[in-house]
Amino acid sequence: MIETVPILVTVNGTRHVLDVEPRMHAADLLRGMLGLTGTHVGCEQGVCGMCTILLDGTAVKGCLLLAPQLDGCEVETVEGLATGEELAPLQRAFKEAHALQCGFCTPGFLMAATALERSGRRLTREEIREELSGVLCRCTGYEGIVRAVERRLTGG
Amino acid sequence: MKPAPFEYVKAVSVADAVALLTEHRGDARLLAGGQSLVPMLNMRLLRPSVVIDVNGLADALGEIALQGDAVAVGALVRYAEIERSSLVAERVPLLRHVVAYIGDRQVRNRGTVGGAVAHADPTGEIALVTLALGAIMRAEGPDGVRDIHAEAFFLGPYTTALAPDEMLTHVIFPPAAPAFRFFERGRKHNDFAVLSLAVVGRPEPDGTWRDIRIALGGVHDRPVLAAAAARALEGRRWDDALVRDAALLALEDCDPPDDFRASAEYRRHLVPVHVRRMLSALAGGHE
Numbered sequence: 384m385i386e387t388v389p390i391l392v393t394v395n396g397t398r399h400v401l402d403v404e405p406r407m408h409a410a411d412l413l414r415g416m417l418g419l420t421g422t423h424v425g426c427e428q429g430v431c432g433m434c435t436i437l438l439d440g441t442a443v444k445g446c447l448l449l450a451p452q453l454d455g456c457e458v459e460t461v462e463g464l465a466t467g468e469e470l471a472p473l474q475r476a477f478k479e480a481h482a483l484q485c486g487f488c489t490p491g492f493l494m495a496a497t498a499l500e501r502s503g504r505r506l507t508r509e510e511i512r513e514e515l516s517g518v519l520c521r522c523t524g525y526e527g528i529v530r531a532v533e534r535r536l537t538g539g
Numbered sequence: 540m541k542p543a544p545f546e547y548v549k550a551v552s553v554a555d556a557v558a559l560l561t562e563h564r565g566d567a568r569l570l571a572g573g574q575s576l577v578p579m580l581n582m583r584l585l586r587p588s589v590v591i592d593v594n595g596l597a598d599a600l601g602e603i604a605l606q607g608d609a610v611a612v613g614a615l616v617r618y619a620e621i622e623r624s625s626l627v628a629e630r631v632p633l634l635r636h637v638v639a640y641i642g643d644r645q646v647r648n649r650g651t652v653g654g655a656v657a658h659a660d661p662t663g664e665i666a667l668v669t670l671a672l673g674a675i676m677r678a679e680g681p682d683g684v685r686d687i688h689a690e691a692f693f694l695g696p697y698t699t700a701l702a703p704d705e706m707l708t709h710v711i712f713p714p715a716a717p718a719f720r721f722f723e724r725g726r727k728h729n730d731f732a733v734l735s736l737a738v739v740g741r742p743e744p745d746g747t748w749r750d751i752r753i754a755l756g757g758v759h760d761r762p763v764l765a766a767a768a769a770r771a772l773e774g775r776r777w778d779d780a781l782v783r784d785a786a787l788l789a790l791e792d793c794d795p796p797d798d799f800r801a802s803a804e805y806r807r808h809l810v811p812v813h814v815r816r817m818l819s820a821l822a823g824g825h826e
């Protein structure tokens with residue numbers, strides 16, 4: 384019998400003490416144990432970026448992180464962006480630029496873009512595309528997404 | 540939860556990691572960035588009974604430091620740290636250059652230099668660069684520390700000279716010839732390479748070239764040096780005919796695989812074409 388591992392993890396500012404199975408990945412923990420289903424799961428092999436979350440402020444793929452690795456860490460998910468009913472500026476930019484259609488990829492893009500926004504870097508359109516290339520969208524195309532992020536990064 | 544069950548242990552020191560590897564000989568895996576290991580666990584291509592997390596060892600293994608005139612990169616240095624390091628940009632510019640070809644932002648935020656080398660993907664950019672620059676892998680095992688030359692390190696696909704109870708601690712880059720060119724052909728942006736290629740050399744005042752190294756990725760069961768081609772070019776002045784003949788010689792040191800990314804025939808076609816172009820670019824000082 385494999386033992387569970389006790390962890391203390393802060394998710395969107397709330398501390399959780401949990402017992403996790405070592406083979407559970409972080410995206411499953413967020414969805415299954417905490418009910419935070421905004422973090423999506425696609426390929427579970429690190430390719431699609433649907434599971435992108437911030438780990439101590441850095442964009443990472445949640446499906447490639449074992450749940451016990453979250454011990455002592457701060458995690459941010461898409462649920463942490465809005466304040467009540469009020470969307471974060473980046474989310475508003477997505478809405479205004481029609482940066483989503485089915486929305487399945489949106490949490491991944493929002494988290495990858497949140498890390499970019501906080502870096503304070505001024506990026507060209509090409510650089511934004513490169514920085515976001517770890518998240519795939521299968522329906523809107525990337526134009527609106529890149530436009531939304533570009534507007535935010537240039538203070539628009 | 541996709542992986543088969545395993546026990547999770549956090550190593551508190553390199554010695555501890557080595558002791559754990561020794562205790563579970565062959566049945567334990569180190570977890571560094573997890574960007575190759577965790578996909579393989581999720582796909583059940585690997586079913587270790589113990590996963591040893593070494594991410595807590597960043598104090599000992601997370602540094603990029605000058606050692607004499609060599610640059611020692613700790614095994615836990617992440618790609619993103621290579622991107623930000625001015626020491627690497629100045630002293631090992633080829634390493635800095637190729638990181639941009641690896642995965643995507645999230646992968647580069649987590650993946651480590653040590654993990655990339657230990658994983659020994661035949662298409663891996665870091666492995667290619669260790670060969671091109673004659674790097675030395677420093678490993679620690681139950682019997683102490685030993686150094687392994689890049690040329691003796693990669694033994695086959697995902698197979699290295701590391702024993703099951705050894706941990707890679709540093710990749711050391713000695714000073715190398717200053718001029719380089721790198722080329723990669725993939726199926727899509729930042730995907731694993733169909734062909735990757737690094738050429739390194741030193742132009743001499745008399746117009747000849749010295750210390751030529753040509754490393755090829757994706758066209759053999761491991762990254763390889765095109766030794767015959769490099770020998771043909773060493774100490775000579777290059778003209779178009781010499782470069783063309785040397786580029787053909789590159790085929791002598793590789794046996795390209797047939798896989799879902801490309802046929803062996805296509806890879807065999809690419810090798811001399813791009814070796815020639817990179818050598819010409821190196822000689823001409825242009826892209």
Ligand SMILES: Cc1cc2nc3c(=O)[nH]c(=O)nc-3n(C[C@H](O)[C@H](O)[C@H](O)COP(=O)(O)OP(=O)(O)OC[C@H]3O[C@@H](n4cnc5c(N)ncnc54)[C@H](O)[C@@H]3O)c2cc1C
Pocket residue numbers: 428429430568569570571572573574575576577578614640641642643646649650651652653654655657658660662663664665701705706707708729730731732
């Ligand atoms: C979407 C995606 C795209 C990618 N694209 C590329 C690419 O273009 N080019 C490329 O080269 N790679 C690519 N990778 C793989 C990536 O570079 C990995 O980070 C790398 O191969 C392994 O490094 P890691 O630190 O993540 O190691 P891990 O996944 O943690 O470990 C990999 C293996 O190395 C062993 N290991 C790790 N550290 C040590 C050590 N210090 N000593 C001994 N053994 C050790 C582990 O036990 C395991 O067997 C990609 C990965 C993903 C998910």
Ligand code: FES
Pocket residue numbers: 423424425426427428429430431432433434435444445446447
């Ligand atoms: S589910 Fe994590 S990258 Fe696809």
Ligand code: FES
Pocket residue numbers: 482483484485486487488489519520521522523
């Ligand atoms: S909006 Fe549907 S996948 Fe991106």
